[in-house]
Amino acid sequence: MRDAPGVRSIFLLMVVCMAGCVSRPPTIAHVHIGHALTGVHVTPNHEGYFVQAEKRAQEAIAAAQKAAASNDLAEIRKDAAAVVKATDSEEDFGVKQALEMAANHITFAATSDDASINVQKSAPVFAGNVGRVLERCALIDLLGRDVQDSRTLAEAQVSVQEMSKLAQANLAGEDKDGNGTVGSVPAEFGLVQLRKEVEAMVGRENPKYETVDQWFLFNLVKLPNGKWVFDKLGRGGNIEGYK
Amino acid sequence: MNRVVLGVLLLLAARCCFAQAPGPASCPPGAHSPALDDARSRVQKDERALEPRLKLADALLAAGCYAHAVHVLEEGEAFHPRYGGIQSRLRDARSMLSEQRYFDGLDRAAEAAKIERNLLRCRQLGDLTACDDALKARPDDAGIFVAKADALMQANRAADAMLVYRRALELNSTDVNLQTKAKTAETKRLALVGECLNGRAEAALQACELAQLRGADDEFSLQARKAMLLQSMDEPAKALDAYVAASLLKPDDKAVAGGIVALTESTGRNDALTLAARGNALLTLGRGTEAVRALRQAQDLSPTLPDVKIRLAAAEKLARAEARKKAEADAAAKVQASLANAATPSAPAAPAETVPPRKYSNEGPASRSH
Numbered sequence: 001m002r003d004a005p006g007v008r009s010i011f012l013l014m015v016v017c018m019a020g021c022v023s024r025p026p027t028i029a030h031v032h033i034g035h036a037l038t039g040v041h042v043t044p045n046h047e048g049y050f051v052q053a054e055k056r057a058q059e060a061i062a063a064a065q066k067a068a069a070s071n072d073l074a075e076i077r078k079d080a081a082a083v084v085k086a087t088d089s090e091e092d093f094g095v096k097q098a099l100e101m102a103a104n105h106i107t108f109a110a111t112s113d114d115a116s117i118n119v120q121k122s123a124p125v126f127a128g129n130v131g132r133v134l135e136r137c138a139l140i141d142l143l144g145r146d147v148q149d150s151r152t153l154a155e156a157q158v159s160v161q162e163m164s165k166l167a168q169a170n171l172a173g174e175d176k177d178g179n180g181t182v183g184s185v186p187a188e189f190g191l192v193q194l195r196k197e198v199e200a201m202v203g204r205e206n207p208k209y210e211t212v213d214q215w216f217l218f219n220l221v222k223l224p225n226g227k228w229v230f231d232k233l234g235r236g237g238n239i240e241g242y243k
Numbered sequence: 244m245n246r247v248v249l250g251v252l253l254l255l256a257a258r259c260c261f262a263q264a265p266g267p268a269s270c271p272p273g274a275h276s277p278a279l280d281d282a283r284s285r286v287q288k289d290e291r292a293l294e295p296r297l298k299l300a301d302a303l304l305a306a307g308c309y310a311h312a313v314h315v316l317e318e319g320e321a322f323h324p325r326y327g328g329i330q331s332r333l334r335d336a337r338s339m340l341s342e343q344r345y346f347d348g349l350d351r352a353a354e355a356a357k358i359e360r361n362l363l364r365c366r367q368l369g370d371l372t373a374c375d376d377a378l379k380a381r382p383d384d385a386g387i388f389v390a391k392a393d394a395l396m397q398a399n400r401a402a403d404a405m406l407v408y409r410r411a412l413e414l415n416s417t418d419v420n421l422q423t424k425a426k427t428a429e430t431k432r433l434a435l436v437g438e439c440l441n442g443r444a445e446a447a448l449q450a451c452e453l454a455q456l457r458g459a460d461d462e463f464s465l466q467a468r469k470a471m472l473l474q475s476m477d478e479p480a481k482a483l484d485a486y487v488a489a490s491l492l493k494p495d496d497k498a499v500a501g502g503i504v505a506l507t508e509s510t511g512r513n514d515a516l517t518l519a520a521r522g523n524a525l526l527t528l529g530r531g532t533e534a535v536r537a538l539r540q541a542q543d544l545s546p547t548l549p550d551v552k553i554r555l556a557a558a559e560k561l562a563r564a565e566a567r568k569k570a571e572a573d574a575a576a577k578v579q580a581s582l583a584n585a586a587t588p589s590a591p592a593a594p595a596e597t598v599p600p601r602k603y604s605n606e607g608p609a610s611r612s613h
Binding site for chain 1: 359
């Protein structure tokens with residue numbers, strides 16, 4: 001058989017191209033982490049759950065500060081309602097819902113067959129550490145109701161002042177034990193400290209965690225047998241219940 | 244966004260490989276079953292043996308002891324670092340542990356938020372309902388007791404505040420600030436006692452109510468004073484209640500008994516408790532027969548009234564004594580009457596003119612000695 005230099009060159013070129021142009025898909029675990037950190041198809045602007053939580057926390061702070069500065073009961077009520085909506089809203093991904101979803105997805109990551117030991121060990125810690133933020137969210141919700149029920153301006157102001165502090169702490173953390181360090185223990189954590197924790201987990205990954213491409217983020221599905229796979233054939237996106 | 248659906252999904256995702264349904268969310272303290280105990284002892288016999296360790300891990304997972312299962316599997320991983328059965332179980336155990344912590348955290352968060360909200364309202368708004376709700380959740384928290392007592396002081400309820408400060412001191416006896424607060428409350432209460440005993444009308448009445456402290460030396464005085472004030476303010480029903488309350492503290496006080504008798508008559512109240520109080524009051528006043536009547540009525544209405552039998556027995560004894568005295572008095576009166584009758588002649592009295600004049604011994608001829 002005659003060796004054709006042209007054919008060989010084309011073959012070599014193809015091999016080089018395949019090696020250079022076709023990247024390996026991310027691990028399923030990393031895609032779940034990507035849903036928390038980078039993007040997911042169900043949030044507004046398709047941002048990651050954690051990003052969504054941070055944005056909503058900023059909105060809550062702004063509304064709470066406005067409420068706390070007001071001397072008008074009607075205005076305070078309106079702003080307090082906005083704080084609650086940004087913090088705890090099923091329909092609009094409040095801080096609470098977005099953080100719950102981020103925690104869920106990090107747990108999903110740890111459940112995946114390809115999860116590293118690092119992710120498996122870090123997920124329970126993270127799941128335990130979101131508690132204080134969720135607690136503040138629940139408290140904001142209760143105080144928001146108190147504001148709506150307040151009969152006097154003074155009564156409403158007590159609640160909104162506290163809501164403002166809580167909204168701030170939800171983002172930046174707090175110094176509950178008075179040791180001069182904000183977020184020194186999980187009971188003081190805000191989203192800032194939780195993000196650091198996730199980023200630290202991601203930083204320990206081997207092979208290295210790369211920002212996950214949008215296609216993988218939006219096309220991860222779970223089969224009836226419990227396995228997570230990419231929906232390469234476009235059969236209809238994510239199964240019900242997985243967001 | 245449905246948390247329940249997500250929770251179910253999470254559980255299904257992690258449980259698919261377990262033959263048995265996992266146990267409760269947290270490992271019960273000292274959890275054991277024959278399978279678990281057997282697996283434990285087999286692992287203790289041979290730490291390196293794979294099969295017993297896997298069985299122990301499965302039993303622990305089935306019992307909901309996720310943290311323990313992770314520990315057992317991690318130990319096994321050290322002996323068999325590349326064994327897939329350990330790896331997959333470890334992944335599942337860690338996942339279950341993660342969920343357990345997460346959902347525990349959610350429950351704790353909701354509960355802790357309620358307590359914090361109640362504390363805030365208790366401390367800053369003096370919302371006593373919120374104080375009580377916080378105490379229900381943390382019954383041994385001295386800080387909440389102090390917050391409640393402070394709220395009571397704000398409401399000028401010094402006596403109630405004192406009790407709550409005392410409870411806080413039981414929990415934290417060395418707190419100097421707390422001791423000072425308790426003393427301030429006592430001083431304020433004494434001022435209210437003064438106002439109650441010496442003041443007039445509505446202000447005095449309010450002071451009595453605010454100063455009233457169960458078990459205090461002045462409890463009876465305040466209650467009796469309250470009754471008198473109410474009576475003077477033309478509130479007979481409330482006054483009667485107050486007198487009855489006072490009589491329970493000091494059943495033999497004649498002034499209180501008098502108040503009860505007078506007010507039961509004027510109000511016409513005839514429920515079992517009031518009748519019993521009236522009976523007791525009449526007994527105190529030494530009016531046995533009337534007491535028997537009232538106490539019998541009370542007993543008929545409510546046979547289980549406490550002490551009514553004893554009181555009734557005492558009243559009946561008194562009534563008998565009264566009857567005896569009356570009988571004696573009647574008899575004495577009869578005797579007197581009959582004596583009087585006996586002294587009167589049965590024959591018709593002679594006209595005055597015919598009655599011979601009494602002869603006095605000194606009647607006689609005058610002599611020198613006269």
